[in-house]
Amino acid sequence: MPGAIRIELLPARLGDCLLVECLREDGRPWRMLIDGGPPDTWPLLEARLRRMPADDQAIDVAVITHIDSDHIGGMIPLLSSDLASRIGDVWFNGRTHLPGDQGRARSIDQGETVVSTLTGGARPGLAAGKMAGGPLPWNTAFGGGAIDTAAPAGVVEVSIPGGPTITVVSPTLTQLHKLGAAWLKVVAQAQREERPLPQPDVLEPLTDLQALASRPTVKDTSVANGSSIAVLVEHRGASAVLSGDAFGPVLAAGLAGIAKARGLKRLEVDAFKLPHHGSQANVTGALLATAPAGNYLVSSNGDVFHHPDDIALARVVTGAPSPPALWFNYRNARTERWADPALTGRYGHTAHFPDPAQPDAGVVLELPVRTG
Template sequence: MDYNLLSKSHKIKITFFDVKGGDAIWIRFFGNDKKWHNILVDGGYGNTYKAVFGPLISKITKDEAIDLWIVTHPDIDHIGAILGFINDSQIKDKIKVLKQIWFNYSPSIVDTTTGKLGVNQGVTLRSFLENHGFVVMQSIDNNLPNQDLFGLKIKILSPDLKKLKKSKEHWKHSEQKVIKLGRTLKQSDYKNTIEGLNLKRFIEDTDPWNGGAIAFMIQFDSVQCLFLSDSHPSSVETSLKNLGYGPDFQVKFDLVQLSHHGSKANNSPSLLDLMKTSRFVITGNGINNHHPDKETLTRILTKDQRENDIEFVFPSETDALKNLFSVDNNPFLRWRFKCTFPPNNQGFVEFLFLSLTQT
């Protein structure tokens, strides 16, 4: 992977990495203190750290620091790679390179677990943070005022206090028994046409950890973006409505990362009605859990009063994703959309905003 990523041609750059269907995001911006700053979001599975975030962190910390690392929740496709950071012997002074971390961890004592989910990783991260004196902000919920990081404003949209409490209680029960995870290929909807999926009824995700996931929007100068992690849409919808947005006054985003890798249970029609954007980033790879659901993409394509052409951006390039619409008749022209993948198999997609003239 080419890590010549510290370009200073734009004031803000957002990068989504291919981590086998997990979340690994890097936000880099030129702050109001005239310095470059870095935010990491999640990091993917533990076995992707050496290929992705490890080299990235090494590159960043030669001259800069990680100002904030947001760990949205303890699922292993989100939290796994941070354990790589903990165990990375090449990073001697971790407090020096990582200024602040957001992580809603539970104080619960957890019995021996199966390792199927992420409680083990969450407990390991919790112990590391507590034992090494890291600055950890808690609780991160949608009652938190806007956070200002050198001119970049962060608004938390999820979780709400009720779902955050439920997710923390879930630590005690999540791995007490073996849990069968994932869906089979037969359970995916990739063989359905857009027309065949358009009338499906929305049923919201009930997973407590997803309900406790940190979802947020950022605003930097004129740029506004939405990062939904694995959040429940009802929480995000409530937060946006409390900010004054509605179907007749939609919030405009330069990009939206769909929730839960494009799951049909985490991206509701009513939430989509609150936002106005032409670019959706989808971190599912079409293999793990067969996310995204095609039904989610259909909701976006068939949305009432849609004005713009749609771009679906995938950090992963797999045959499953490239063939998502192979059963449809002339779908791209008919529904006015395109699918974008990493150029030259580079392993990431990046978005550059606000051209910065160097002097």
């Protein structure tokens, strides 16, 4: 019997590139690709997609969570390639979806495409973001409109016949307003892909996780991060929060709104992809308390910004109702400390890494069917 949800975190360096499959007993799985990592992830992503079964190569939804080079870099060549014909719908908030005069100034019908929006206009070597049969389908599950929570702590659901139920957790309309005001600047910054050179990673001893977890929370002020599309995916009783780089308070409000609508005090989930690669600015105690999970996933090799932050993971390990499992798509000096037997023995958590025999495969979490 197949499981419920399979989440594959490809090794996308400092970025996100997730392949999510909602499995069914009969028929092909429903698939969602979330982000494409930075530009140098594209060859790996392309190879992975071309390894899909010859008789089943559909990608039902491709999600571009937000405009940032470590999320869109591998998506641009994908949407400009022959593989784009496999995609059923692209979920992405482009300029045309943003509130205010800027957003109303253009429309998809006037020729705007996903790729031209991502790049600020088609560049040499890139197609116009169209398939042979016409423009890429864009936010069709939302009537072609914006993807947001509709209101503070609102609940917007998409139910896939025979597949998952997907609930939008972020962004809010407020965050889209902010993106609209800074659109040109955000796109230009994403195109430049200006990143500091990797610096030596100074690792603190993980001796007192309670003390680490209680350190003051910094605030993420990135307009792009705040506009991230984040979703709750539920299928056959299993559930996963896939959060992009969304703000902790926005995620907490969205998840609390879902819990309230269901008459719950909190929304317990099976898996939670930590926002912003495990940054302490986004992984807050309030967020973790709103939607505690059994499994927490981190997508980052830590070579530039040294994610995941120890403070963030300390909050995860010490704040979970029961000892969680940590899933890393890279094994390195920063992440392997969380598998130290002395640490796991003290706090009870477990740590999981990619198969060393398949260094290009990332890490895979398979969630079982849950009944009752």
